[in-house]
Amino acid sequence: MAPKKHSGFMMFVNEWRNRNAEGRRMTLAQAVAHCGSIWEKMTVQQRGPYNSGAKDADVMERGKRERLNCHGQGVSQVDQAQREAAESLMNMKRSTERIVIDAKKSHDLENTKFVFAAFNFFTKALTTDVYVPAEFAACEYSLKEGIKSIYSTLIDPGHIIFGQGSDALHHSSTTHNLPLPPNALGENNMGKLYRNIVDYLTKCQGDQLVVFTPAENISMVKSCFQYLACEDENDCRDGGQKIQVFDIQYLLFILKKEVLDIAGLPDENINKYVTDAFFGRDFFEFTPEIGCQYHEENDRTKYCTQSMVTRWAYTFSDFMCGDLAITVKPGKHIPPKTKPNYRIIQSDTSSLAQESSFDSFYSLPGSRVKNETQSRDTSPTGSKYSVASSSYAPADHTAFTADLNEVREFPSLGRRHPSGRCTAAAGASAESERTTRAWNLPKHSRPLQKFTDNDFSVTGAGKKNQK
Known part of the structure; x- marks a missing residue:
């Protein structure tokens, strides 16, 4: 509906009523009838101030109203939300870089602990980012030791959002296949579960609680943490804000760049697109015996959160342990039944200590990685060579240097x-x-x-x- 415009005649009527006691005693209809004859006798110059005042009032009224986009949302609110999202993304990147660079400066990058976390959910609210959690898993990981511990649990929220039972059933049947409430499995005390998760993260990291998950799952993981925190009487005011959720793919990119710098290897061919593509391949997707018991029995390990965090840890090891000459351990860095396709030949560190200028002990010049040709078929990446466990040098096959005219x-x-x-x-x-x-x-x-x-x-x- 178009806004109502101001009239020069009505501006004159309001002014006449304010200046004359007789006009103040009249109703608006009587004042309009009385001023009509006066307005008809006025010249264009006399009407000019009132018409100009009406136009000024229209401009001021348009300035007060909120402009809307094609979706009916306020433009200023959308712009503010975009600025906040960009600022949050920048803070996340800076915090991730600070964690990795501080570990590198302390010459202890291979021992730095990271926590990978994943949630499964039953359903999502239609108008808001509220997810009903169904399963949670987290693992503590470092490059040197691999997976140190895993926390995994199924979640019984007791109920799902009213009217979304069909959506929850469809999502469950096509992904994790967990039974819906009231037949859901696992912990049903959300406050207790949240305190247990916080205690586990505190043991792994101390007071700074940071978990890493893929970029497309960040909003879902944050919402699930808030869902659990709202049931905790001691932490309901924080709303789960004390647990920070960062992008695991950006961590892989920054960590790979710093590992190559420590090892003295070229990194000009490593960028965010390369590391995202490597992470997205998910070489260990069909690895058996790394999921929870329920999903192993139902053949849904691909969607199991315990399997997810374990596969992410294996991907990190496969991508970087070879650069730092770290001996991979089955069950820690690679799947339990996989034989590594290289072994580490340790050098005499005492004689090379004076010559080494590297930041990491595992990157000493005398240490080298020896490929094991007999175990190539059982490498962590299947029949292909492992990028991290071989002398991998990416080649640009997109350039053709021949002259077609010759x-x-x-x-x-x-x-x-x-x-x-x-x-x-x-x-x-x-x-x-x-x-x-x-x-x-x-x-x-x-x-x-x-x-x-x-x-x-x-x-x-x-x-x-x-x-």
């Missing part, structure tokens, strides 16, 4: 000279032949069935036959 860049087939150049006797006819037929196949001077292998020459084939 005939010598193409294979020598038929009657072309092996060097790709025509003799002077060939003349202009040979030059035109090269431009029209790039592969220079022999002319069909006789039926194709009568051709023999001797009519086609391959560069270097004669030498191989002679050998």
Whole structure:
């Protein structure tokens, strides 16, 4: 509905009523009838101030109203939400960088502990970011020791959001396959569960509670923490804000860059897109015996939170332990039944201590990684070589340096000279032949069935036959 505009005549009526005692005793309708005859006798110059005042009032009214976007949302509110999201993202990145760089400066990056956390949920509210948790898992991880401990539990929230039983059933059947309330499994005291989670994180990290999860799950993990915290009488005011949730993919990128810097390896080919692609491949997705008992029995380990955090830890180890020459341990860095595809040959550290300028003991110049060819088929990444456990040097296969206008860049087939150049006797006819037929196949001077292998020459084939 369009806003009502101000009128110059009504501006005159209001002014006349305020200035005359007779007008104050009249109703608005009587005042309009009385001032109508006066307004008709006024000149354009006399009406001008009142018309200008009406336009000014319209401008002021438009300035007071909130502009809306195509979704009916206030523009200023949307802009403020975007600024807050950008500021939160920047603070998250700076905090992640500070954690990694401080560990590097203390020469203890390989022993720095990180906590990976994951939630499963039953359903989400339609209009707000409220998730009803169904399962939780967290693991304590470091590059040197791998997985140190795992905390995993199923959650029984007691009820789900009214009217969303069908959505919850569909989500459960297509993902984790956990039974819905009131038949849900696990802990049903949300306050007790939240205190247990906080106690576990405190033992792992101290007072600074930071967990890492994929970027697309950050809002869901935050909401689940708040859902549990609201049931805790001692912590209901904090609303779960004391547990910070950061991006695990950004951690992988920053950690990989610093590990390569410590090891003295080139890092110009490492960027956020490369590390995100490596993390997204999820090489250990179908690893058996790393999920909880329920999902192992129901063949849903891919969606098990315990399996998720374990696979993330294996991915970190596979991507970086080889750079720091850390010996991987089955069950800690790689799946329990996997044989590592390299072994560490330790150097004499006492003789190299004076020569080393590296920040990490595991990056001493004399230490090296020896590939085990007999165990390639059982590497953590399947039939492919592990990026972290081999001397991996990415190659750029997108660039083609050959000149397509030069005939010598193409294979020598038929009657072309092996060097790709025509003799002077060939003349202009040979030059035109090269431009029209790039592969220079022999002319069909006789039926194709009568051709023999001797009519086609391959560069270097004669030498191989002679050998």
